[in-house]
Amino acid sequence: MFDNLLESIEEKKRIISVVDFCEGNLYENKIDQNLSRKKFQTLYSIDMDDLVEFVDSEDEKTIVLVHICQHNIRACTRLNEVLAQISIACPYIKIGYIEETGNQFKKEMLPILIVYQNGDVLESHIRIIDEIGHNFDFDDILNFLLDRKYVSPSEVQCIN
Structure with a gap:
């Protein structure tokens, strides 16, 4: 039972790290897209x-x-x-x-x-x-x- 609980916790940690990675990449991609766009500001x-x-x-x-x-x-x-x-x-x-x-x-x-x-x-x-x-x-x-x-x-x- 303890092993199952540890596996469940490890699985949740893995899922959280994948989600964090994806969200970070989405944020970075958004920044990259805006950095490559031309700014006018006039x-x-x-x-x-x-x-x-x-x-x-x-x-x-x-x-x-x-x-x-x-x-x-x-x-x-x-x-x-x-x-x-x-x-x-x-x-x-x-x-x-x-x-x-x-x-x-x-x-x-x-x-x-x-x-x-x-x-x-x-x-x-x-x-x-x-x-x-x-x-x-x-x-x-x-x-x-x-x-x-x-x-x-x-x-x-x-x-x-």
């Missing part, structure tokens, strides 16, 4: 002529956000401020804005947020303030990205 100003290169130059896993804006629209200015913070908190997302100076977009359509991955448009949010509200902040945009799974909670870094 809000890029781009021209409409550079949009294709801006979007297509990244690997298939990278989410690219493009904000089409006009500086004289309060919601556009606010969204750029928040996206600058998001770019730091979500370093694996590439974020840029295009200052719309012509008449390609009516003011009533702005701000526009377009989401790309692997060169394809995933979503286009015309007048995004209708979705997130007029008094949006960092948390609103972060939750918007989390809800749509453009960023995972484990990829979000704390910012001060």
Whole structure:
């Protein structure tokens, strides 16, 4: 009976060590995956002529956000401020804005947020303030990205 108890304890120890090893490897693999990913951590100003290169130059896993804006629209200015913070908190997302100076977009359509991955448009949010509200902040945009799974909670870094 004592031998069976010892065998049972040894078996539990072996199982625990296998689980610990697997969890450690999963953690290390997650770190390795993030170490090999490109970090952006900035809000890029781009021209409409550079949009294709801006979007297509990244690997298939990278989410690219493009904000089409006009500086004289309060919601556009606010969204750029928040996206600058998001770019730091979500370093694996590439974020840029295009200052719309012509008449390609009516003011009533702005701000526009377009989401790309692997060169394809995933979503286009015309007048995004209708979705997130007029008094949006960092948390609103972060939750918007989390809800749509453009960023995972484990990829979000704390910012001060």
